[in-house]
Amino acid sequence: xxxxxxxxxxxxxxxxxxxxxxxxxxxxxxxxxxxxxxxxxxxxxxxxxxxxxxxxxxxxxxxxxxxxxxxxxxxxxxxxxxxxxxxxxxxxxxxxxxxxxxxxxxxxxxxxxxxxxxxxxxxxxxx
Amino acid sequence: xxxxxxxxxxxxxxxxxxxxxxxxxxxxxxxxxxxxxxxxxxxxxxxxxxxxxxxxxxxxxxxxxxxxxxxxxxxxxxxxxxxxxxxxxxxxxxxxxxxxxxx
Numbered sequence: 001x002x003x004x005x006x007x008x009x010x011x012x013x014x015x016x017x018x019x020x021x022x023x024x025x026x027x028x029x030x031x032x033x034x035x036x037x038x039x040x041x042x043x044x045x046x047x048x049x050x051x052x053x054x055x056x057x058x059x060x061x062x063x064x065x066x067x068x069x070x071x072x073x074x075x076x077x078x079x080x081x082x083x084x085x086x087x088x089x090x091x092x093x094x095x096x097x098x099x100x101x102x103x104x105x106x107x108x109x110x111x112x113x114x115x116x117x118x119x120x121x122x123x124x125x126x127x
Numbered sequence: 128x129x130x131x132x133x134x135x136x137x138x139x140x141x142x143x144x145x146x147x148x149x150x151x152x153x154x155x156x157x158x159x160x161x162x163x164x165x166x167x168x169x170x171x172x173x174x175x176x177x178x179x180x181x182x183x184x185x186x187x188x189x190x191x192x193x194x195x196x197x198x199x200x201x202x203x204x205x206x207x208x209x210x211x212x213x214x215x216x217x218x219x220x221x222x223x224x225x226x227x228x229x230x
Contacts, residue, residue, distance in 0.1 A: 047173065049156075049170060049171070049173070050152075050156075050230050051152055051153065051155060051156025051157075051159060051170035051171075051230070052152070052153075052156070052170055052171045052201070053144070053148075053149035053150065053152045053153040053156075053170075053171065053201055053202050053203065054149065054171060054200070054201065054202050055171075056146070056148055056149055056152060057146065057149065057202075057211075080173040084173070084175070087173045088173075088175055092173045093172055093173060094171065094172055094200055095171050095172060095173055112200055113202065113211075
Protein backbone atom coordinates (compact mmCIF):
# COMPACT_ATOMS: atom_id res chain seq x y z
CA UNK A 1 0.00 0.00 0.00
CA UNK A 2 2.71 2.42 1.08
CA UNK A 3 4.78 1.60 -2.01
CA UNK A 4 1.73 2.28 -4.19
CA UNK A 5 1.33 5.73 -2.67
CA UNK A 6 5.02 6.47 -3.17
CA UNK A 7 4.76 5.36 -6.81
CA UNK A 8 1.71 7.54 -7.42
CA UNK A 9 3.40 10.48 -5.70
CA UNK A 10 6.48 9.98 -7.89
CA UNK A 11 4.33 9.96 -11.04
CA UNK A 12 2.67 13.21 -9.99
CA UNK A 13 6.09 14.72 -9.37
CA UNK A 14 7.12 13.75 -12.91
CA UNK A 15 3.87 15.17 -14.30
CA UNK A 16 4.42 18.46 -12.48
CA UNK A 17 8.00 18.53 -13.74
CA UNK A 18 6.82 18.04 -17.33
CA UNK A 19 3.79 20.30 -17.02
CA UNK A 20 5.43 23.73 -17.69
CA UNK A 21 6.30 22.70 -21.25
CA UNK A 22 2.67 21.86 -21.90
CA UNK A 23 1.08 24.55 -19.80
CA UNK A 24 -0.62 26.05 -22.85
CA UNK A 25 -2.11 23.43 -25.18
CA UNK A 26 -1.56 23.47 -28.92
CA UNK A 27 -4.34 23.93 -31.43
CA UNK A 28 -4.08 22.46 -34.93
CA UNK A 29 -5.97 22.75 -38.20
CA UNK A 30 -8.15 19.82 -37.10
CA UNK A 31 -9.10 21.35 -33.76
CA UNK A 32 -9.15 25.04 -34.74
CA UNK A 33 -12.88 25.30 -35.39
CA UNK A 34 -14.06 23.54 -32.25
CA UNK A 35 -11.51 24.99 -29.84
CA UNK A 36 -11.21 28.55 -31.12
CA UNK A 37 -14.03 29.55 -33.45
CA UNK A 38 -16.81 27.81 -31.52
CA UNK A 39 -15.55 28.66 -28.05
CA UNK A 40 -18.01 30.19 -25.60
CA UNK A 41 -15.18 32.12 -23.96
CA UNK A 42 -12.80 34.61 -25.59
CA UNK A 43 -9.67 32.87 -26.89
CA UNK A 44 -6.06 34.05 -27.03
CA UNK A 45 -3.79 32.28 -29.52
CA UNK A 46 -0.03 32.61 -29.67
CA UNK A 47 1.54 31.95 -33.08
CA UNK A 48 5.11 30.74 -32.62
CA UNK A 49 7.92 28.88 -34.38
CA UNK A 50 10.70 26.71 -32.97
CA UNK A 51 13.58 28.97 -34.08
CA UNK A 52 11.94 32.24 -33.09
CA UNK A 53 13.98 33.89 -30.33
CA UNK A 54 11.39 36.40 -29.06
CA UNK A 55 8.88 33.54 -28.72
CA UNK A 56 11.01 32.32 -25.82
CA UNK A 57 10.38 35.61 -24.04
CA UNK A 58 6.64 35.64 -24.69
CA UNK A 59 5.88 31.99 -23.88
CA UNK A 60 6.29 32.22 -20.07
CA UNK A 61 4.08 35.33 -20.09
CA UNK A 62 1.40 33.48 -22.07
CA UNK A 63 1.64 30.61 -19.56
CA UNK A 64 1.11 33.01 -16.66
CA UNK A 65 -1.84 34.71 -18.34
CA UNK A 66 -3.52 31.38 -19.06
CA UNK A 67 -3.45 30.66 -15.32
CA UNK A 68 -4.48 34.16 -14.24
CA UNK A 69 -7.48 34.25 -16.61
CA UNK A 70 -8.47 30.61 -16.17
CA UNK A 71 -12.26 30.26 -16.50
CA UNK A 72 -12.57 33.59 -18.33
CA UNK A 73 -10.26 33.09 -21.30
CA UNK A 74 -9.02 30.08 -23.24
CA UNK A 75 -5.39 30.12 -24.32
CA UNK A 76 -3.77 28.09 -27.09
CA UNK A 77 -0.63 28.15 -29.18
CA UNK A 78 -0.09 27.45 -32.89
CA UNK A 79 3.19 26.24 -34.32
CA UNK A 80 3.25 28.06 -37.68
CA UNK A 81 5.58 25.42 -39.18
CA UNK A 82 2.98 22.73 -38.48
CA UNK A 83 -0.27 24.68 -39.01
CA UNK A 84 0.57 26.92 -41.92
CA UNK A 85 -3.04 27.25 -43.11
CA UNK A 86 -4.16 28.90 -39.87
CA UNK A 87 -1.26 31.37 -39.99
CA UNK A 88 -2.10 32.19 -43.63
CA UNK A 89 -5.82 32.57 -42.96
CA UNK A 90 -5.22 35.15 -40.25
CA UNK A 91 -2.45 37.06 -42.01
CA UNK A 92 0.29 36.22 -39.53
CA UNK A 93 3.66 37.59 -40.65
CA UNK A 94 5.91 38.48 -37.70
CA UNK A 95 6.35 35.84 -35.02
CA UNK A 96 5.41 35.86 -32.21
CA UNK A 97 1.93 37.18 -32.96
CA UNK A 98 -0.84 36.90 -30.38
CA UNK A 99 -4.42 37.09 -31.63
CA UNK A 100 -7.53 37.45 -29.48
CA UNK A 101 -10.76 35.91 -30.76
CA UNK A 102 -14.30 36.41 -29.51
CA UNK A 103 -17.40 34.70 -30.91
CA UNK A 104 -15.25 33.20 -33.65
CA UNK A 105 -13.96 36.56 -34.85
CA UNK A 106 -10.44 37.95 -34.77
CA UNK A 107 -10.59 40.99 -32.51
CA UNK A 108 -7.01 42.11 -31.95
CA UNK A 109 -3.47 41.15 -32.95
CA UNK A 110 -0.42 41.93 -30.84
CA UNK A 111 2.93 41.55 -32.55
CA UNK A 112 6.33 40.85 -31.00
CA UNK A 113 7.69 40.31 -27.50
CA UNK A 114 5.48 42.82 -25.70
CA UNK A 115 5.26 43.35 -21.91
CA UNK A 116 2.69 41.36 -19.94
CA UNK A 117 0.73 44.57 -19.22
CA UNK A 118 0.13 45.09 -22.95
CA UNK A 119 -1.38 41.64 -23.30
CA UNK A 120 -3.42 42.03 -20.11
CA UNK A 121 -4.95 45.31 -21.36
CA UNK A 122 -5.88 43.69 -24.66
CA UNK A 123 -7.44 40.67 -22.96
CA UNK A 124 -9.51 42.77 -20.56
CA UNK A 125 -11.19 44.59 -23.45
CA UNK A 126 -12.84 41.35 -24.55
CA UNK A 127 -13.86 39.67 -21.29
CA UNK B 128 26.07 32.09 -38.81
CA UNK B 129 27.67 32.59 -35.38
CA UNK B 130 30.69 34.39 -36.83
CA UNK B 131 28.50 36.40 -39.18
CA UNK B 132 26.29 37.49 -36.26
CA UNK B 133 29.24 38.54 -34.14
CA UNK B 134 30.78 40.50 -37.01
CA UNK B 135 27.51 42.20 -37.91
CA UNK B 136 26.95 43.15 -34.26
CA UNK B 137 30.29 44.98 -34.21
CA UNK B 138 29.76 46.53 -37.63
CA UNK B 139 26.26 47.82 -36.80
CA UNK B 140 27.10 48.84 -33.22
CA UNK B 141 24.41 46.57 -31.82
CA UNK B 142 24.41 43.96 -29.03
CA UNK B 143 23.05 40.51 -28.38
CA UNK B 144 20.05 40.01 -26.12
CA UNK B 145 20.69 39.94 -22.39
CA UNK B 146 19.06 36.49 -22.54
CA UNK B 147 21.52 34.65 -24.74
CA UNK B 148 19.08 31.80 -25.31
CA UNK B 149 17.18 34.18 -27.62
CA UNK B 150 20.38 34.82 -29.59
CA UNK B 151 21.28 31.12 -29.72
CA UNK B 152 17.90 30.05 -31.04
CA UNK B 153 17.85 32.69 -33.77
CA UNK B 154 21.39 31.89 -34.92
CA UNK B 155 20.48 28.21 -35.10
CA UNK B 156 17.32 29.07 -37.05
CA UNK B 157 19.30 31.16 -39.51
CA UNK B 158 21.78 28.32 -39.98
CA UNK B 159 18.95 25.85 -40.63
CA UNK B 160 17.46 28.13 -43.26
CA UNK B 161 20.82 28.66 -44.92
CA UNK B 162 21.24 24.91 -45.10
CA UNK B 163 17.75 24.10 -46.37
CA UNK B 164 16.98 27.20 -48.47
CA UNK B 165 20.44 28.42 -49.42
CA UNK B 166 19.89 31.75 -47.63
CA UNK B 167 19.65 32.83 -43.95
CA UNK B 168 15.95 33.67 -44.05
CA UNK B 169 14.68 35.32 -40.84
CA UNK B 170 13.23 32.58 -38.57
CA UNK B 171 10.89 35.01 -36.80
CA UNK B 172 8.39 35.35 -39.62
CA UNK B 173 5.78 33.14 -41.21
CA UNK B 174 6.12 32.70 -44.98
CA UNK B 175 3.64 31.07 -47.30
CA UNK B 176 6.53 30.16 -49.62
CA UNK B 177 9.92 30.04 -47.92
CA UNK B 178 11.84 29.25 -51.11
CA UNK B 179 10.38 32.26 -52.92
CA UNK B 180 11.10 34.53 -49.94
CA UNK B 181 14.69 33.34 -49.69
CA UNK B 182 15.15 34.03 -53.40
CA UNK B 183 13.53 37.45 -53.13
CA UNK B 184 15.92 38.38 -50.32
CA UNK B 185 14.05 41.05 -48.33
CA UNK B 186 14.01 38.92 -45.15
CA UNK B 187 17.43 37.33 -45.56
CA UNK B 188 19.60 38.28 -42.59
CA UNK B 189 20.57 41.07 -42.22
CA UNK B 190 17.13 41.98 -43.52
CA UNK B 191 16.23 45.28 -45.17
CA UNK B 192 14.67 46.81 -41.98
CA UNK B 193 17.87 45.97 -40.08
CA UNK B 194 20.17 47.38 -42.74
CA UNK B 195 18.11 50.52 -43.21
CA UNK B 196 16.81 51.29 -39.70
CA UNK B 197 18.54 48.86 -37.32
CA UNK B 198 15.20 47.14 -36.68
CA UNK B 199 15.62 43.45 -35.89
CA UNK B 200 12.27 42.10 -34.71
CA UNK B 201 13.99 38.75 -34.10
CA UNK B 202 15.98 40.44 -31.31
CA UNK B 203 19.30 39.18 -32.64
CA UNK B 204 20.80 42.65 -33.12
CA UNK B 205 19.69 45.15 -30.48
CA UNK B 206 20.63 48.81 -30.29
CA UNK B 207 22.13 49.82 -26.91
CA UNK B 208 18.96 51.72 -25.91
CA UNK B 209 16.81 48.59 -26.22
CA UNK B 210 15.63 47.27 -22.82
CA UNK B 211 16.63 43.75 -23.82
CA UNK B 212 20.14 44.65 -25.05
CA UNK B 213 22.97 42.92 -23.22
CA UNK B 214 26.65 43.89 -23.23
CA UNK B 215 27.98 41.11 -25.44
CA UNK B 216 28.77 41.01 -29.12
CA UNK B 217 30.02 37.45 -28.90
CA UNK B 218 28.45 34.05 -28.28
CA UNK B 219 30.23 30.71 -28.01
CA UNK B 220 29.39 27.53 -29.88
CA UNK B 221 28.81 25.85 -26.54
CA UNK B 222 26.20 28.44 -25.57
CA UNK B 223 24.36 27.79 -28.84
CA UNK B 224 24.59 24.00 -28.51
CA UNK B 225 23.41 24.04 -24.91
CA UNK B 226 20.27 26.03 -25.68
CA UNK B 227 19.34 24.44 -28.98
CA UNK B 228 19.94 20.80 -28.04
CA UNK B 229 16.33 20.28 -26.97
CA UNK B 230 14.53 22.55 -29.43
